[in-house]
Amino acid sequence: MGDVFKALADPTRRIILDELTEQDGQTLFEICVRLTSRHQLSLTRQAVSQHLAVLEEAGLITTRRQGRYKFHHLDTTPLAAILERWPVTRKGQAP
Amino acid sequence: MKIYVTSVFVDDQQKALDFYTGVLGFAKKHDIPMGEARWLTVVSPEDPEGTELLLEPDGHPAVKPYKDGLVADGIPAASFQVADAQAEYERLRGLGVTFTQEPMTAGPVTMAVFDDTCGNLIQIVTPAQ
Numbered sequence: 001m002g003d004v005f006k007a008l009a010d011p012t013r014r015i016i017l018d019e020l021t022e023q024d025g026q027t028l029f030e031i032c033v034r035l036t037s038r039h040q041l042s043l044t045r046q047a048v049s050q051h052l053a054v055l056e057e058a059g060l061i062t063t064r065r066q067g068r069y070k071f072h073h074l075d076t077t078p079l080a081a082i083l084e085r086w087p088v089t090r091k092g093q094a095p
Numbered sequence: 096m097k098i099y100v101t102s103v104f105v106d107d108q109q110k111a112l113d114f115y116t117g118v119l120g121f122a123k124k125h126d127i128p129m130g131e132a133r134w135l136t137v138v139s140p141e142d143p144e145g146t147e148l149l150l151e152p153d154g155h156p157a158v159k160p161y162k163d164g165l166v167a168d169g170i171p172a173a174s175f176q177v178a179d180a181q182a183e184y185e186r187l188r189g190l191g192v193t194f195t196q197e198p199m200t201a202g203p204v205t206m207a208v209f210d211d212t213c214g215n216l217i218q219i220v221t222p223a224q
Contacts, residue, residue, distance in 0.1 A: 070167045
């Protein structure tokens with residue numbers, strides 16, 4: 001669980017997750033293009049790779065090799081554990 | 096100084112010629128025997144006197160690891176301009192071409208990336224109107 005919080009604590013990594021929410025299954029190249037062209041984040045490919053590794057370690061993304069290509073997919077399963085631990089209830093709502 | 100030829104490394108020159116002319120729609124410009132290989136270039140029918148694309152054999156031992164590394168990360172070996180990236184994406188998909196990146200608008204361009212079947216990824220780009 002600690003890994004999920006650490007992974008989410010970084011704004012660049014949250015943007016990567018946003019972009020994978022919009023279009024799942026992206027190559028490293030596409031993720032880099034999205035970060036630079038849409039968010040003016042000019043990171044090196046190595047830096048983006050490192051962010052992806054942190055997200056993968058936390059279980060928030062999975063990588064899939066299809067033939068000679070490698071795609072990154074969003075996996076929000078680890079977030080469910082947060083809601084199980086601290087269920088969301090609105091004010092005045094019966095628990 | 097100007098760019099008169101640029102190249103992509105292809106695993107089979109005849110297969111590459113078939114794909115670059117038959118599927119992509121380029122026209123053959125030069126086809127000159129050079130020992131085991133050919134000096135084989137194609138041009139755009141829209142610009143037959145323009146930059147030639149050399150379909151260069153990838154036999155050198157350094158080339159395959161380079162190509163494989165680029166393809167795994169989705170990095171294009173070359174980028175071509177088209178009038179309408181979305182329409183071209185649909186046309187090529189209809190011809191069985193595999194895309195690793197669907198058309199995406201990014202700042203001033205719309206772009207997509209496909210597999211040229213000769214070991215490279217190729218980007219198509221349309222500048223915003």
